[in-house]
Amino acid sequence: MPLESRHLLGLESVPKKDIELILDTAVTFREIIDRPIKKVPTLQGKTVVNLFFESSTRTRISFELAEKRLSADVLNFTSSTSSLTKGETLKDTVRNIEAMKIDMVVIRHTAAGSPHYLTQLIESNVINAGDGSHEHPTQALLDMYTIKEKFGKLEGLNVCIIGDISHSRVAMSNIFGLLTVGANVAVCGPATMIPRHLEKLGVQVFHNLDDAIKFSDVLNILRIQLERGAASNFPSLREYSRFYGISKERLLKNKKDVLIMHPGPINRGVELSSDIADGSSSVILQQVTNGVAVRMAVLYLIGTRN
Amino acid sequence: MPLESRHLLGLESVPKKDIELILDTAVTFREIIDRPIKKVPTLQGKTVVNLFFESSTRTRISFELAEKRLSADVLNFTSSTSSLTKGETLKDTVRNIEAMKIDMVVIRHTAAGSPHYLTQLIESNVINAGDGSHEHPTQALLDMYTIKEKFGKLEGLNVCIIGDISHSRVAMSNIFGLLTVGANVAVCGPATMIPRHLEKLGVQVFHNLDDAIKFSDVLNILRIQLERGAASNFPSLREYSRFYGISKERLLKNKKDVLIMHPGPINRGVELSSDIADGSSSVILQQVTNGVAVRMAVLYLIGTRN
Amino acid sequence: MPLESRHLLGLESVPKKDIELILDTAVTFREIIDRPIKKVPTLQGKTVVNLFFESSTRTRISFELAEKRLSADVLNFTSSTSSLTKGETLKDTVRNIEAMKIDMVVIRHTAAGSPHYLTQLIESNVINAGDGSHEHPTQALLDMYTIKEKFGKLEGLNVCIIGDISHSRVAMSNIFGLLTVGANVAVCGPATMIPRHLEKLGVQVFHNLDDAIKFSDVLNILRIQLERGAASNFPSLREYSRFYGISKERLLKNKKDVLIMHPGPINRGVELSSDIADGSSSVILQQVTNGVAVRMAVLYLIGTRN
Numbered sequence: 075m076p077l078e079s080r081h082l083l084g085l086e087s088v089p090k091k092d093i094e095l096i097l098d099t100a101v102t103f104r105e106i107i108d109r110p111i112k113k114v115p116t117l118q119g120k121t122v123v124n125l126f127f128e129s130s131t132r133t134r135i136s137f138e139l140a141e142k143r144l145s146a147d148v149l150n151f152t153s154s155t156s157s158l159t160k161g162e163t164l165k166d167t168v169r170n171i172e173a174m175k176i177d178m179v180v181i182r183h184t185a186a187g188s189p190h191y192l193t194q195l196i197e198s199n200v201i202n203a204g205d206g207s208h209e210h211p212t213q214a215l216l217d218m219y220t221i222k223e224k225f226g227k228l229e230g231l232n233v234c235i236i237g238d239i240s241h242s243r244v245a246m247s248n249i250f251g252l253l254t255v256g257a258n259v260a261v262c263g264p265a266t267m268i269p270r271h272l273e274k275l276g277v278q279v280f281h282n283l284d285d286a287i288k289f290s291d292v293l294n295i296l297r298i299q300l301e302r303g304a305a306s307n308f309p310s311l312r313e314y315s316r317f318y319g320i321s322k323e324r325l326l327k328n329k330k331d332v333l334i335m336h337p338g339p340i341n342r343g344v345e346l347s348s349d350i351a352d353g354s355s356s357v358i359l360q361q362v363t364n365g366v367a368v369r370m371a372v373l374y375l376i377g378t379r380n
Numbered sequence: 381m382p383l384e385s386r387h388l389l390g391l392e393s394v395p396k397k398d399i400e401l402i403l404d405t406a407v408t409f410r411e412i413i414d415r416p417i418k419k420v421p422t423l424q425g426k427t428v429v430n431l432f433f434e435s436s437t438r439t440r441i442s443f444e445l446a447e448k449r450l451s452a453d454v455l456n457f458t459s460s461t462s463s464l465t466k467g468e469t470l471k472d473t474v475r476n477i478e479a480m481k482i483d484m485v486v487i488r489h490t491a492a493g494s495p496h497y498l499t500q501l502i503e504s505n506v507i508n509a510g511d512g513s514h515e516h517p518t519q520a521l522l523d524m525y526t527i528k529e530k531f532g533k534l535e536g537l538n539v540c541i542i543g544d545i546s547h548s549r550v551a552m553s554n555i556f557g558l559l560t561v562g563a564n565v566a567v568c569g570p571a572t573m574i575p576r577h578l579e580k581l582g583v584q585v586f587h588n589l590d591d592a593i594k595f596s597d598v599l600n601i602l603r604i605q606l607e608r609g610a611a612s613n614f615p616s617l618r619e620y621s622r623f624y625g626i627s628k629e630r631l632l633k634n635k636k637d638v639l640i641m642h643p644g645p646i647n648r649g650v651e652l653s654s655d656i657a658d659g660s661s662s663v664i665l666q667q668v669t670n671g672v673a674v675r676m677a678v679l680y681l682i683g684t685r686n
Numbered sequence: 687m688p689l690e691s692r693h694l695l696g697l698e699s700v701p702k703k704d705i706e707l708i709l710d711t712a713v714t715f716r717e718i719i720d721r722p723i724k725k726v727p728t729l730q731g732k733t734v735v736n737l738f739f740e741s742s743t744r745t746r747i748s749f750e751l752a753e754k755r756l757s758a759d760v761l762n763f764t765s766s767t768s769s770l771t772k773g774e775t776l777k778d779t780v781r782n783i784e785a786m787k788i789d790m791v792v793i794r795h796t797a798a799g800s801p802h803y804l805t806q807l808i809e810s811n812v813i814n815a816g817d818g819s820h821e822h823p824t825q826a827l828l829d830m831y832t833i834k835e836k837f838g839k840l841e842g843l844n845v846c847i848i849g850d851i852s853h854s855r856v857a858m859s860n861i862f863g864l865l866t867v868g869a870n871v872a873v874c875g876p877a878t879m880i881p882r883h884l885e886k887l888g889v890q891v892f893h894n895l896d897d898a899i900k901f902s903d904v905l906n907i908l909r910i911q912l913e914r915g916a917a918s919n920f921p922s923l924r925e926y927s928r929f930y931g932i933s934k935e936r937l938l939k940n941k942k943d944v945l946i947m948h949p950g951p952i953n954r955g956v957e958l959s960s961d962i963a964d965g966s967s968s969v970i971l972q973q974v975t976n977g978v979a980v981r982m983a984v985l986y987l988i989g990t991r992n
Contacts, residue, residue, distance in 0.1 A: 338782060360785070
């Protein structure tokens with residue numbers, strides 16, 4: 075049974091059966107990328123355009139690898155918003171690219187809603203690789219894949235996302251996806267970093283990290299986005315780290331065996347200490363590996379749907 | 381019968397039979413890029429180098445897609461002229477690249493004549509992707525393909541190119557190509573933007589847009605190159621737009637059903653109004669699609685010639 | 687018999703039999719890149735990451751072509767050191783890239799020892815494409831290949847490297863490799879540019895260019911790295927050129943038929959005059975061609991070893 079939507083714009087409206095289909099399909103691709111020959115001919119002769127209007131290294135590389143391992147033809151279009159505004163609108167740019175007969179567009183953009191807007195402009199399948207503070211659905215899917223890989227299930231697990239929830243597309247996609255599959259979702263951070271409406275969605279809110287740790291089977295620790303001026307939301311990095319940073323002491327104090335996740339790149343010693351990031355409870359690098367498999371699954375399911 | 385030349389430097393010296401061969405061959409590739417699997421193994425194991433010394437998005441992407449869909453190995457070499465002059469001449473750069481055993485070079489350069497110069501330096505086939513104000517032959521070929529697709533012929537049609545003819549490689553290539561196949565070619569623009577010798581070539585010159593519209597089956601509207609200081613050739617953009625901008629009112633006034641073409645990117649509201657650019661007489665996006673097919677035809681005919 | 691090491695970090699510790707294996711294997715690939723179809727499926731489904739932390743055109747292109755002609759999936763990761771330090775260490779960056787299940791990393795870095803450090807961090811095979819002033823092993827291998835192609839042997843030949851030996855990774859790799867295979871190695875340059883310990887390795891040191899020419903079957907002329915402030919080591923470029931520049935007069939004066947090599951790009955008229963660079967004794971462009979074949983051999987031998 076195919077996916078309901080021919081795009082992946084966010085997890086807010088993706089039904090449980092589709093999330094399960096993506097995660098199940100990713101298992102096959104996870105096996106393939108462990109083989110000596112990490113390539114299948116599934117998308118041969120299809121063209122995928124990576125349209126990145128915001129700098130990104132790991133997400134772009136992960137998508138590019140996923141596309142190449144599916145044998146697609148890959149076109150990278152990286153542009154600063156400024157050069158676009160020099161004379162051509164996003165609308166004209168993407169219509170022109172689509173006129174070259176492409177099949178899928180993977181878009182990252184600073185503006186929330188850009189991927190949705192794209193679906194109004196072009197016929198190609200659109201995959202959101204992060205739009206402003208809105209959603210980053212493939213990141214949440216790879217997070218869910220990694221949790222399920224460890225626990226064998228998602229339903230009933232207690233997952234807490236820690237950090238600047240208000241500005242995090244990773245947090246929002248995780249919240250939507252995890253709630254859909256029946257996990258218990260919590261967030262933890264200073265009040266200035268938690269949007270008000272979350273409790274209405276059924277998300278538990280912690281302001282005290284020890285309470286959050288006691289609650290959790292999984293801690294998904296967000297990156298403090300220093301480069302986006304996140305520091306203005308709390309007195310100092312040291313302050314943030316003292317109250318919300320995950321360290322060995324903090325975990326031991328709460329006597330908790332908890333799975334440690336982080337979307338990367340890590341600010342070591344700020345939101346997460348190195349001993350925990352590199353420790354036995356951390357699945358941070360597995361997340362990266364699973365990311366390629368999950369993206370292959372999404373590209374495959376969408377690319378062969380219509 | 382193969383093409384006469386092993387390079388495509390401009391349309392000035394390309395005989396009618398070769399233009400027809402390229403346009404006929406492009407029909408096949410146009411069908412291929414509409415298929416689910418848009419790829420043929422024609423140039424497998426061949427190496428094509430895209431040597432872009434002038435920034436370009438759509439032409440570079442169009443060539444790159446054409447090359448990949450022919451299964452060539454593609455190498456992108458994008459450089460500002462300044463970094464080249466840091467120590468190595470164009471001659472040394474291209475000789476070094478050719479020493480790596482490549483097959484074809486697609487070159488865009490700010491200096492007119494660079495592609496020709498390249499043929500003196502290297503053995504590879506050279507395709508001009510735009511050299512200064514000289515020629516842009518694949519753009520003209522895709523324009524001609526698009527006209528022929530609509531009218532079923534080129535001979536006897538009235539085609540008028542509107543804008544800054546003096547600085548336009550698109551205009552020059554269209555003039556040479558269209559005259560060769562027997563179209564009636566006109567240009568329209570302010571006297572400061574029309575080179576003097578054009579009438580000797582058999583090109584009709586209009587300074588009044590209404591006259592040009594009345595003459596034409598096809599209007600090929602050039603982009604006002606604001607970024608190259610084109611604005612210095614007339615009092616103001618508004619002035620230009622008033623006298624030479626194509627709008628619905630202007631077309632209706634002359635009661636003319638005319639095909640609208642533009643090489644892109646469009647300055648909406650300057651040389652062309654949005655209602656016309658996106659209207660039913662516009663084939664601007666078809667030009668982009670046909671561009672990939674025409675470039676596949678050129679790469680194929682040149683790449684398999686010797 | 688496979689290579690002793692699963693990495694290629696430098697030629698200092700590579701045994702004679704491995705150098706010979708690489709050079710012999712390169713002969714096959716040299717034939718392949720002369721064919722119309724320059725491609726073999728050897729590394730299909732393998733992923734090679736080009737990790738370039740220092741700008742490079744010809745080495746990067748040479749590796750990229752070698753990888754594509756072996757049918758590997760290629761990922762280019764080009765980064766200035768500055769953007770890396772923005773928040774993520776080299777360690778985290780490469781561990782993340784490796785987590786995506788790659789097979790080989792080709793690294794260029796300004797810091798000597800980076801490729802070695804990389805082998806401590808990741809499981810992939812590592813190939814050094816130049817690390818600071820330390821080594822550039824594939825350059826030396828292609829130099830040796832080119833000498834052997836001309837003379838049929840390396841043993842017993844007199845090879846002199848001319849220029850700023852102290853700061854040259856090309857020089858160090860050539861010295862190690864050539865000594866291993868039994869060539870007689872000399873260097874020539876001003877005292878400020880010759881490291882003190884070289885004679886202990888068995889390298890002859892010339893400060894007089896005429897003596898060096900008389901000694902040599904092969905002159906390997908280094909590029910004066912103007913962009914790295916090399917000019918501070920001698921009074922003026924003109925001075926350097928007068929004492930150490932290779933010109934027709936200089937060679938004729940010493941009545942010597944000598945093979946002329948240069949790793950490129952050439953500062954014409956500084957370390958080497960144009961008549962000699964482009965003359966019949968020069969194999970500079972053959973070096974470039976052989977570079978692709980030698981890199982294919984290295985990638986093949988390392989990539990299929992484990």
